Amino acid sequence: MLDHLTLMSLDALLIAVFFSFLWKRDRHERWPYFWKVFAALLLGAVALGWLMYPFPRG
Amino acid sequence: MPEAGGPRETRLGRRLPLPVLMLLAWLVPGLGHLLLGRRLRAAIFCAVIVVAFAVGLTFDGELILPHAGDPLSYLAAIASIGNGVLFFVARHFGLGQGVVTAAGYEYGNTFLLTAGMMNLLLILDTHDIGVGKKDW
Numbered sequence: 001m002l003d004h005l006t007l008m009s010l011d012a013l014l015i016a017v018f019f020s021f022l023w024k025r026d027r028h029e030r031w032p033y034f035w036k037v038f039a040a041l042l043l044g045a046v047a048l049g050w051l052m053y054p055f056p057r058g
Numbered sequence: 059m060p061e062a063g064g065p066r067e068t069r070l071g072r073r074l075p076l077p078v079l080m081l082l083a084w085l086v087p088g089l090g091h092l093l094l095g096r097r098l099r100a101a102i103f104c105a106v107i108v109v110a111f112a113v114g115l116t117f118d119g120e121l122i123l124p125h126a127g128d129p130l131s132y133l134a135a136i137a138s139i140g141n142g143v144l145f146f147v148a149r150h151f152g153l154g155q156g157v158v159t160a161a162g163y164e165y166g167n168t169f170l171l172t173a174g175m176m177n178l179l180l181i182l183d184t185h186d187i188g189v190g191k192k193d194w
Binding site for chain 2: 007010011014015017018021022025
């Protein structure tokens with residue numbers, strides 16, 4: 001069983017690759033876009049986790 | 059700069075009506091792009107979607123079908139069926155039933171739904187290329 005961060009990173013990686021090839025024409029545009037999407041997904045998830053931290057479940 | 063070698067639309071891709079191309083794009087991830095000559099992108103899209111789908115099944119995710127009285131399940135079903143032939147093959151072999159108690163269940167669902175939604179976006183991209191709105 002992979003840990004949460006690894007699975008989240010794998011999902012972010014696949015999505016970032018997908019969108020960089022979907023939206024960007026060539027590799028010079030794709031790389032910066034890939035890193036932007038990848039970082040946004042990872043950091044966004046971590047930030048959201050921190051924001052939700054004060055709210056108890058149930 | 060376009061893909062190496064430039065887009066080379068296949069003869070079949072030229073002959074097929076756009077709705078058929080879109081149907082094929084849905085059935086087999088990347089096939090629409092392949093027929094329209096976008097070979098590199100077809101291969102990448104196919105690989106990404108198949109990997110996401112396989113990871114989803116490995117982690118006991120569920121290929122969600124509509125449940126009466128659960129409106130969100132209809133949206134999830136659209137995403138699941140968006141996987142095209144992968145969905146039907148997995149269902150045929152009894153995969154993707156979902157093990158709610160499994161540790162990876164939610165992750166599995168996330169990967170399966172992500173794969174389906176990405177494939178649905180490919181249908182729209184195939185349309186845009188087919189009508190000439192996107193020339194690469």
